[in-house]
Amino acid sequence: MKQSAKDDIIQSQMRPGVITRDGMLGEDRRNLCDILEADDAAVRRLGLTHAAIAARMRALRDAGARGLGLPIGALDHFEVRVDSVRGKLPCPFRHQGMFPKEFVEVRNVRSGEQAMFTELNMHLIEAHGFYEGLGSAYRQEPETLARVLEIVP
Numbered sequence: 001m002k003q004s005a006k007d008d009i010i011q012s013q014m015r016p017g018v019i020t021r022d023g024m025l026g027e028d029r030r031n032l033c034d035i036l037e038a039d040d041a042a043v044r045r046l047g048l049t050h051a052a053i054a055a056r057m058r059a060l061r062d063a064g065a066r067g068l069g070l071p072i073g074a075l076d077h078f079e080v081r082v083d084s085v086r087g088k089l090p091c092p093f094r095h096q097g098m099f100p101k102e103f104v105e106v107r108n109v110r111s112g113e114q115a116m117f118t119e120l121n122m123h124l125i126e127a128h129g130f131y132e133g134l135g136s137a138y139r140q141e142p143e144t145l146a147r148v149l150e151i152v153p
């Protein structure tokens with residue numbers, strides 16, 4: 001895939017200090033289109049879709065929201081804590097609307113592994129197949145999400 005002028009504009013929104021202090025690219029020097037392509041391939045190798053991954057994240061988040069900021073058991077053997085802070089973030093792909101600043105911590109009680117993601121992560125995965133750049137604080141590895149959240153084809 002070739003990076004378009006529109007991709008350049010979107011990618012500039014992901015730089016540090018534009019939408020978030022640290023940005024969404026980490027140390028990743030690749031073009032946005034190459035980041036998207038590599039993660040799309042990783043998701044397909046897992047036999048999954050971005051929609052299926054986002055749906056599982058959403059289900060865990062929704063189950064955990066009942067804890068009102070405290071860890072709560074969810075979906076049999078997960079423990080989820082949903083923490084909201086003030087403020088909203090726009091989508092770097094220049095969608096309309098703003099996304100609440102919300103952090104979701106998921107612990108797989110059976111394996112002991114944890115995952116942490118935000119409301120914006122769920123949107124970026126679902127709508128754009130974007131998992132953030134390598135080294136970004138909120139980078140979501142598709143393989144890790146699939147394993148920790150037990151997302152199966």
Ligand SMILES: [Zn+2]
Nearest residue numbers: 091093095127
């Ligand atoms: Zn968007």
